[in-house]
Every structure is written in C-alpha cells, then in structure tokens.
Amino acid sequence: MATIMDVAKLSGLSKTTVSRVINNHAYVSEEKRMLVLKAMEELDYYPNPAARRLRGQLTTTIGVIIPKITNPFFAYLVDAIEQTAYEKGYQVMIFQSNEDPVKELSFLSLLKTKQVDGIIMTAIENEWEKIEPFLAYGPIVLCNEYMNEPAVPVIKMDQFKGTYMGVKHLIERGHQKIAYCTGGLFAEEGKDRDRNRGYQKALEEAGITVNPNWVFVDRHTIEDGKQVLKKIMKMENRPTAVFTGSDEIAAGMMAEATELGIRIPEEIAIIGFDDQPLAALLTPKLTTVRQPVDQMGQKAAEVIIEQLQDETVAICQYELPIEVIIRHST
Amino acid sequence: MATIMDVAKLSGLSKTTVSRVINNHAYVSEEKRMLVLKAMEELDYYPNPAARRLRGQLTTTIGVIIPKITNPFFAYLVDAIEQTAYEKGYQVMIFQSNEDPVKELSFLSLLKTKQVDGIIMTAIENEWEKIEPFLAYGPIVLCNEYMNEPAVPVIKMDQFKGTYMGVKHLIERGHQKIAYCTGGLFAEEGKDRDRNRGYQKALEEAGITVNPNWVFVDRHTIEDGKQVLKKIMKMENRPTAVFTGSDEIAAGMMAEATELGIRIPEEIAIIGFDDQPLAALLTPKLTTVRQPVDQMGQKAAEVIIEQLQDETVAICQYELPIEVIIRHST
DNA sequence: TTGTATGCGTTATCAG
DNA sequence: CTGATAACGCATACAA
Numbered sequence: 167m168a169t170i171m172d173v174a175k176l177s178g179l180s181k182t183t184v185s186r187v188i189n190n191h192a193y194v195s196e197e198k199r200m201l202v203l204k205a206m207e208e209l210d211y212y213p214n215p216a217a218r219r220l221r222g223q224l225t226t227t228i229g230v231i232i233p234k235i236t237n238p239f240f241a242y243l244v245d246a247i248e249q250t251a252y253e254k255g256y257q258v259m260i261f262q263s264n265e266d267p268v269k270e271l272s273f274l275s276l277l278k279t280k281q282v283d284g285i286i287m288t289a290i291e292n293e294w295e296k297i298e299p300f301l302a303y304g305p306i307v308l309c310n311e312y313m314n315e316p317a318v319p320v321i322k323m324d325q326f327k328g329t330y331m332g333v334k335h336l337i338e339r340g341h342q343k344i345a346y347c348t349g350g351l352f353a354e355e356g357k358d359r360d361r362n363r364g365y366q367k368a369l370e371e372a373g374i375t376v377n378p379n380w381v382f383v384d385r386h387t388i389e390d391g392k393q394v395l396k397k398i399m400k401m402e403n404r405p406t407a408v409f410t411g412s413d414e415i416a417a418g419m420m421a422e423a424t425e426l427g428i429r430i431p432e433e434i435a436i437i438g439f440d441d442q443p444l445a446a447l448l449t450p451k452l453t454t455v456r457q458p459v460d461q462m463g464q465k466a467a468e469v470i471i472e473q474l475q476d477e478t479v480a481i482c483q484y485e486l487p488i489e490v491i492i493r494h495s496t
Numbered sequence: 497m498a499t500i501m502d503v504a505k506l507s508g509l510s511k512t513t514v515s516r517v518i519n520n521h522a523y524v525s526e527e528k529r530m531l532v533l534k535a536m537e538e539l540d541y542y543p544n545p546a547a548r549r550l551r552g553q554l555t556t557t558i559g560v561i562i563p564k565i566t567n568p569f570f571a572y573l574v575d576a577i578e579q580t581a582y583e584k585g586y587q588v589m590i591f592q593s594n595e596d597p598v599k600e601l602s603f604l605s606l607l608k609t610k611q612v613d614g615i616i617m618t619a620i621e622n623e624w625e626k627i628e629p630f631l632a633y634g635p636i637v638l639c640n641e642y643m644n645e646p647a648v649p650v651i652k653m654d655q656f657k658g659t660y661m662g663v664k665h666l667i668e669r670g671h672q673k674i675a676y677c678t679g680g681l682f683a684e685e686g687k688d689r690d691r692n693r694g695y696q697k698a699l700e701e702a703g704i705t706v707n708p709n710w711v712f713v714d715r716h717t718i719e720d721g722k723q724v725l726k727k728i729m730k731m732e733n734r735p736t737a738v739f740t741g742s743d744e745i746a747a748g749m750m751a752e753a754t755e756l757g758i759r760i761p762e763e764i765a766i767i768g769f770d771d772q773p774l775a776a777l778l779t780p781k782l783t784t785v786r787q788p789v790d791q792m793g794q795k796a797a798e799v800i801i802e803q804l805q806d807e808t809v810a811i812c813q814y815e816l817p818i819e820v821i822i823r824h825s826t
Numbered sequence: 827t828t829g830t831a832t833g834c835g836t837t838a839t840c841a842g
Numbered sequence: 843c844t845g846a847t848a849a850c851g852c853a854t855a856c857a858a
Contacts, residue, residue: 167608169851180829185853193827214609216549217851220834235590236575241566248565248592260565260590262578278497279544279835388773417777424779443718447747449754449779499835510845515837523843547835550850609851 246463329364391418450494576793659694721748
C-alpha cells in the first residue's frame with residue numbers, strides 16, 4: 167500500500183503538499199498539483215481511512231441501523247440507501263440491531279471514533295434520551311421512524327393516511343367488522359401510533375366502534391399471520407376483513423386460509439402493508455398499502471450526505487406519499 | 497472517549513502495561529492487571545479500532561460480499577453469518593457488489609488497510625487471478641461459490657446433487673420434456689456448472705436428450721420467470737415441466753401461469769430452488785430444492801474466524817447436504 | 827505557495 | 843515484570 171510519503175517522494179514534494187491536493191485545499195500551484203496527481207495515479211495511491219479516522223476526519227462512510235435484514239422491507243430500504251450513497255461516493259455499513267437496544271447503542275457509538283461519519287436509523291429501540299447524546303459526534307437521520315422533538319432530520323411516510331385509506335377502502339367494500347393487526351402496540355404513543363390513529367379515525371368516521379377482541383398486537387411474521395387467522399376463525403363473532411401491518415402477516419393469513427379452505431375475499435378480506443414483490447404473487451393477489459421504500463431510502467441518503475457536507479443545513483422533516491394498491495384480496 | 501492514556505493515568509501505570517492487559521500478554525502481575533481492569537471499567541474504556549487498524553492489528557471485523565441484498569437468499573445468508581459472528585464477538589460489514597467486478601475488487605482491497613480482517617465471498621465476479629493476490633492481506637473464504645484451486649476454504653452445497661435430484665423427481669412424476677432455467681450460462685465451466693451437469697446427468701440416465709430450445713440462461717428475477725413462461729406457452733412443442741434456478745423465477749412463472757389460466761402442475765409442473773419462505777406461500781405450494789442457507793452462513797463464519805485466530809489451520813472444503821422439498825407444484 | 831513538526835490512539839521494540 | 847519511545851498514515855498549526 168502506497169502511503170502519502172511515497173507520493174511525496176515520487177513527486178519530489180512534501181507530505182503536506184500532497185495532503186493539500188488530496189483534500190482540495192487552496193494555495194497549491196497548478197504545476198505541483200499535477201505532479202502530485204500524477205504520482206498518486208502511478209502508485210495507485212489511496213488514503214488510508216484508518217489514519218484519517220484516527221485524526222478525527224470524515225471518511226465518506228455512513229452507517230445504517232436496521233432491525234433485521236431478512237425483512238424485505240428493510241432489504242429494499244438498505245438497497246436504495248446504498249445505491250444513492252454509492253453514486254455520491256459514500257460507502258454504507260449495515261448494522262442489524264435485531265431489535266436489541268444494547269446493540270443499537272453500540273452501533274451508535276461507532277460515531278465516537280468516526281468508524282462512521284453519520285448514521286441513518288430505520289427503527290428506534292432506545293429512549294430518545296439515550297440516543298440524543300450521540301448527536302455530538304455526528305449527524306443522525308431518522309428514516310421510517312420519528313420522534314416528536316425536531317432535533318434531527320426525519321424521512322417518513324404518512325402512515326396515518328396510509329392506514330386510514332386502507333381501512334376506508336375496506337369500509338367502502340361494505341365491511342363493518344374490521345380486525346387490525348399491528349407490529350407495535352395499540353397505544354397512543356410508541357411504535358405504529360400513527361397507524362393506530364388511522365384505523366381508529368376511519369372506523370370512527372363510519373360510526374363503527376373498535377372491538378378490542380379484533381386488535382392483534384406485536385405481530386410480525388408469516389407464522390404470526392397464520393396464528394391470527396386461526397384465532398379469528400375460532401371466534402363466534404368474527405370480523406369480515408382484516409387490516410394487517412405487513413405483507414408477511416397478510417401472506418401468513420392467506421396461506422392458513424387456503425389450508426382451511428376459507429375463501430378470500432368472500433369469507434374474509436385481507437389488506438397488507440408495504441407492497442413487497444410477494445404481494446403480487448399471492449393468490450388472490452394482495453391488496454396492500456404501498457410504501458415508497460426506494461424514494462425513502464434515496465431521500466435518507468441524500469439528507470445525511472447533505473448534513474455531512476454542510477453542518478449548517480436546516481433540519482427538515484420529509485413526508486412521502488403513500489397509496490393503496492387495490493388487487494383481489496379485498 | 498477514554499483513551500489508553502486515561503486508563504494508564506487512572507491506574508497509575510504506563511500505557512504499555514495497559515496495552516498488555518488489553519491484549520492478554522504474559523508478564524503482567526495479577527495485582528496490576530486488576531488495577532488496569534478496574535480503571536478500564538470505570539472509564540468505560542474501549543480500544544479505538546482506527547488506531548489498531550493503523551498499527552495493522554486485527555479488529556474482529558469480517559466483511560461479506562454479496563451481489564444483492566434484496567435477493568432473499570443472500571439476506572438469509574448474511575443474517576446467518578452475522579448471527580454466528582456476533583456470538584463470537586465479531587462484527588460483520590456487508591458489501592453489495594451488484595455483480596460489478598470493479599466494486600468487488602474495491603471491497604477486497606479493504607483487506608489491505610485492515611478495514612476488515614477477512615472476507616467471505618458469496619459470489620465471484622472476477623477471474624481468480626485478480627482475487628488471489630489479496631490473500632496476502634488476510635483470509636478469504638468462499639461461500640456458495642468455489643474455484644477449482646484449493647487455495648482457500650470453501651463452503652458450498654452439493655448443487656450437482658440438488659439439481660440431479662430435482663430433475664429426477666420430475667422424471668419420476670412421468671415428465672420427459674423438461675425445461676431448464678439457470679442464472680448462469682449453460683456451459684461446462686463457470687457459474688452454475690454443477691447444476692448444469694446435474695440436469696444433464698439426470699436426463700441422460702433416463703435416456704432423454706437435452707433440447708436446447710428448452711434451456712434458458714441468465715434468468716434471475718420474477719419478471720424473467722414471467723417471460724420464460726410466456727415463451728414456453730408459445731412453443732409448438734413445449735415442455736411439460738421446468739426446473740428453475742430460484743424460487744423467484746418459479747414464482748414469476750406461476751404468477752404468469754395463473755394470469756393465463758394455465759394449471760399447475762397439470763399443464764406444466766414447476767420446481768424451484770432455495771426453499772425461501774415464499775415457496776410455501778404460493779398456490780399451489782412450490783416444490784423446491786432446499787439449500788441449507790443458515791448452516792452455510794454459520795459454517796462460513798466459523799471457518800473464517802478459525803482462520804483469523806489460527807493462521808496454521810488447515811484449508812478445508814465443506815459440502816452441505818441439499819434436499820428436495822416436495823409440495824404441490826410438481 | 828511550500829515545508830517542518832506534532833499528535834491522533836495503539837502496539838512493538840528495547841532497555842531497565 | 844515494567845516503562846520510555848518509536849512507528850503506523852494522515853492533516854494541521856506554525857514557520858518560512
């Protein structure tokens with residue numbers, strides 16, 4: 167590995183001058199700049215990131231914290247971020263928290279030693295009070311999650327509206343008994359709070375009251391979906407439609423329904439969330455709420471890079487549109 | 497961030513001694529060791545990886561190069577690797593090559609500056625001659641790919657057998673006209689060569705000759721699958737079964753078949769590859785060749801860590817079992 | 827406009 | 843058994 171010293175020697179100049187051209191400083195004569203550039207080329211020189219980090223420099227590295235890469239939603243999100251970052255000359259490091267707050271904190275602390283210049287968080291496992299101090303070491307951007315304090319840039323989707331529209335679609339189809347399945351809790355605050363409100367609002371407007379028996383919390387996987395469907399089918403008074411928190415859950419429900427010989431949407435209508443490729447492959451094709459995951463990833467990358475390049479840039483919130491894709495499961 | 501110097505001061509010892517206890521060197525009295533440990537604890541000290549890297553030290557970081565994270569096969573593979581590595585105290589960095597040889601090389605060169613201690617490659621985009629030199633900087637483990645030279649550890653699955661068994665299953669079901677769909681080329685060497693051989697062997701044993709019109713190369717996506725099915729359906733003399741290179745392709749074919757009102761498996765039987773969660777969600781459920789991706793990822797992580805911890809360890813090849821999961825699409 | 831000297835946090839070498 | 847010192851590669855304050 168060629169070092170800055172090698173370049174200096176070959177070009178007959180000092181380390182300092184070489185460093186200056188690397189970092190595009192002013193006060194370098196065009197003539198010497200060329201000399202340096204030529205030497206760099208010749209030696210295939212590339213600055214050692216470890217040395218830069220040790221100096222506390224930025225290194226065009228951004229970290230992305232995700233709960234789980236096997237969740238397609240996050241895989242696509244990461245892909246979009248990576249794509250955009252790469253085009254702008256940034257590398258991304260992917261960290262799986264597995265929803266473990268301790269891991270999340272340990273990833274955040276990578277900022278301290280400049281292992282990463284900034285971090286995009288796509289979920290939040292800790293109290294904001296625990297996360298906030300890390301801002302001193304580098305920018306944090308929230309993507310797909312948000313806090314009420316406007317201390318950091320946020321890129322999110324209008325989950326309230328998405329859910330509202332999804333449930334409304336069900337109502338328009340004539341359903342009155344609509345179950346609700348969420349990855350979070352059915353609470354005023356915390357995860358999926360906006361979705362919860364969207365569900366409630368839509369029902370309320372139609373003069374329907376929430377039936378707590380039909381609210382399923384903390385459901386994530388295909389297996390969860392299967393269980394939920396089984397549960398529903400055992401109920402005496404059962405819903406005719408269900409709004410789910412992800413296409414996976416919806417897929418699990420559909421698989422179980424097929425197993426049990428229950429017809430969709432005739433006996434039970436199902437709507438998903440995300441619009442993953444999977445959705446269009448199911449039979450019947452799944453009606454779902456599309457999240458513009460590519461746009462979101464792209465925006466998140468753009469915003470954090472902007473923060474990195476210009477510390478004074480304003481802190482904004484971005485809300486991306488969301489839409490219901492009507493197929494054949496409702 | 498506390499540094500080694502802070503620890504030294506607090507414990508009343510020198511940097512050197514502190515460094516010695518960090519690295520478990522011999523020749524440190526139990527008494528001072530305790531002093532140091534206590535100070536480290538108190539200051540929440542953690543060695544700066546950048547400094548270590550600069551010194552050319554190992555840093556318990558392993559890199560994984562994958563083509564594309566949105567491909568569920570690789571998402572699950574990465575997840576398994578990450579899980580295993582984490583348990584053993586290693587972090588993993590994920591790099592997407594997007595099948596770009598240049599990117600692959602740039603990731604490999606991270607070894608030079610010890611950004612990563614070792615690399616697991618899950619695909620190979622360059623000639624081995626280009627990759628081989630990087631071995632001088634750290635171990636490389638091949639996972640899901642292999643070269644004929646035994647210079648590096650390899651963890652692979654018996655793709656030959658998997659394909660052979662899959663095609664044989666089709667033959668046992670009475671099919672004689674069996675199409676073949678691969679992500680690589682239908683060549684003696686290169687990507688998917690073992691699968692090609694498995695297909696040929698199974699046909700040969702049954703006295704069937706390969707029909708080149710029924711061989712589809714370089715197919716990867718759901719969309720590709722749809723196209724292939726359309727093509728097949730337009731043929732005058734068309735196959736009654738098709739062996740596909742991935743569950744995605746199979747899913748695409750099935751979706752298109754449903755669209756066209758073609759019954760599976762009656763009119764055309766389809767077998768997938770991978771056994772992704774998706775496979776059991778399709779209608780009919782997809783018969784597929786299961787790849788033990790979790791085991792493979794785990795083994796890959798174990799092997800590279802072994803290499804890292806003991807340079808003299810033997811270079812082995814591991815071949816994992818593979819099986820046909822018979823469901824309802826064949 | 828250019829160069830010298832210093833320090834970032836570690837570990838290795840060598841002397842005590 | 844312990845400690846001072848140099849070196850890893852780079853960027854900056856300061857000098858020239």
